[in-house]
Amino acid sequence: MFPSSLLATLLLALAVSANPLAIRDSLVTLPLTRRLNVTSAHNLVRHDQNRAKALRARAEAKINGLKVDAVINEQVDNQAVTYIASVGVGSPATTYQLLIDTGSSNTWVGAGRSYARTSTSVQTSNRVSVTYGSGSFSGTEFTDTVTLASGLVIPAQSIGVASSSSGFDGTDGILGIGPVDLTQGTLSPATNTLIPTVTDNLFSRGTISANQIGISFEPTTTDEVLNGELTWGGTDSSKFTGSIGFAPLTSTSPANEFWGINQVVRYGASTNILSSTAGIVDTGTTLVLLATDAFNRYRSATGAVLDNNTGLLRITAAQFANLQSLFFTINGVAYELTANAQIWPRALNADIGGVSGSIYLVVADLGTPSGEGLDFINGYTFLERFYTVFDTANRRVGFATTPFTHATTN
DSSP states (O other): OOOOOOSOOOOOOSOOOSSOOOOOSSOEEEEEEEEEOTTTGGGHHHHHHHHHHHHHHHHHHHHTTOOGGGTOOOOOOOOSEEEEEEEEETTTTEEEEEEEETTOOOOEEOSSSOOOOOTTOEEEEEEEEEEETTEEEEEEEEEEEEEEETTEEEEEEEEEEEEEEESOTTSOEEEEOSOGGGGTTSEESOTTOOOOOHHHHHHHTTSSSSSEEEEEOOOOSSSEEEEEEEEESSOOGGGOEEEEEEEEOOOSTTGGGSSEEEEEEEETTTEEEEEEEEEEEOTTOOSEEEOHHHHHHHHHHHTOEEOTTTSSEEEOHHHHHTOOOEEEEETTEEEEEOTGGGBOOGGGGGGGTOOTTOEEBSEEEOSSOSSSSOOEEEOHHHHTTEEEEEETTTTEEEEEEOTTTTOOOO
């Protein structure tokens, strides 16, 4: 998780009922704003590779019973492309702009706007700290009322209040919606305590009828736009076409510590890029990252060259005209990333240090070979073309096509 006013903000409830909320008959959604951090966008590949290293290190430290922060030492960049939600904390609520992150599970504030104590704020005896590829924070654990939307209010939600943070310029913290196990080891002295996520608490209180969330993103050619939506406790059928195909979470380590799945990647009709292997789906990664050997096969298939200014692959107009679709086969269903979906929005070339009129690809090198248990990351540039469901209760991830799957936005 990573990262200037928002184009729109969500109205937040200012009062909290003392009684548990009933399950709602209609879906409740949280608008998300896509933001390009132009101070970091020149380092897209480096940023995503650092995040991948940090995610892997966190998982391996947890598996081996080590202190997570002691084994992560990666260069810090502000997150380049983010989706931001307006979240209220306290009563009356103070509104914070938080990154939506499926690669972490702690919710915290204080990177930008300072935490405002109210009558619902309770400080615990724990310190809390998390290190990300995009930065880190450390501070104190509080419990407080968190307001996600009108009707989605969580009393006594554990939150981190940062006393120090780095790598989160222009935002206030993170809304962590990854698997709850990722919170293990983030508290001290309660090192082995798991912190229920906001989704876990909404479900356990009966506020939502299913322990899952649906996320809709859309491709865009502007630096900042309100174009995403997070649906709590269900799916929004107006955001996808056809049916949702679900894949069980992988059992392969370390991808199984996250929203990990198995997939096959193919270029065009028959060029194998990546045989069946494990990786993760991550809203905190901008690009589609493939293991180095798979990336090299993709580069060879497309004829692309590495662009030194952006770090991305670059192709000519003629090569783009012949660019084949990239197919991601997940639990038997092939999801097509079209030629247009494989390129960076040309209107935003200058923001990543590119040249106007050039064509850059959004598939990049993960930085490690295949066979290591985390061989790909499907980031925003994949997720903006598909509706995604993160189903905690059934330990699975779902995908569906959307009106933007075959769009020529870029």
